[in-house]
Amino acid sequence: MNAWPGLRGPTPGLWRTLLPWECAKDNWERIIARIWPNTKYLDVIVTGAMTQYIPTLDYYSGGLPIVSVNYASSECFSGINLNPICKPSEISYTIMPNMAYFEFLPCERNSTYVELVDLVDVKIGKEYELVITTFAGLYRYRVGDILRVTGFHNSAPHFQFVRRENVLLIIDTDKTKEPDLQTAVDNASKLLCEFNTSVVEYTSHADTTTIPGHYVIYLELLEKDLDNLPRDNVLDKCCLAMEESLDSEYRQCRVVYKSIGPLEIRVVKNGTFEELMDYEISKGASLGQYKVPKCVSSKSMVDFLDSRVTSKYFSQALPHWTSE
Known part of the structure; x- marks a missing residue:
């Protein structure tokens, strides 16, 4: 049985038996291999912005080969x-x-x-x-x-x-594109690795309701070790790490012109981005074409995400910038 693209697993009867048993466990590491023990590879898209999902796929699959056909x-x-x-x-x-x-x-x-x-x-x-x-x-x-x-x-x-080909975030003369934002999230994620925590999903918003305006990054985190959770100061450092990763124009606006405020991370509760997908599909989005938007601007989507925020963090220092 091809349980889903690229997965080869047990018979339908055994699959129906294993699925509720394994999903009821607290630890979902290697859950794909546990439910479908004969799985040989994952057929998925992991290019461009989708590279962020590679650690998550490795966690749930136990390191199965990733194939993008x-x-x-x-x-x-x-x-x-x-x-x-x-x-x-x-x-x-x-x-x-x-x-x-x-x-x-x-x-x-x-x-x-x-x-x-x-x-x-x-x-x-x-x-x-x-x-x-x-x-x-x-x-x-x-x-x-x-x-x-x-x-x-x-x-x-x-x-x-x-x-x-699109610009995600603009406050002043800055123009942050998807690869720049992805790099910033990747660098922030490195600070979370020692706490066995990873970024499940993210999106962003240019908040111009404040003076000056600032970037807001919504993060959904997977915390695998509840005895070693990242402290608040770690998330503050993640904010600064993201700002250090953005281009010179952004950092100049932050440091010299003061036209952009400190970057903010808003951590949302688990399952938020699945709920966001359901919300968008209910409004007419195609299930087959849906992708998590890397930037949200509509008030309804911002309000939806804000209603699920569990904590907020700000960059506590200015990023490095030099005219040379």
């Missing part, structure tokens, strides 16, 4: 991973030229008018926004995905998915 969107099936058993950090997809007509918009450009680059003319190490023309009728449609060229298979390029 293909690269696709609702508009088009675009690429395939020719080395599916590679490390998650090495995942690249080979563009399949028979699926659509692919063109690429260089991310490094000095003007608004830029010539699109054909499939065979992209350069290794450069980043491009994917542009597609499909059999279904889309013409030069900007998908919004930023890809980095890592090599070629014959004349078809290998790409790593980098991020979505």
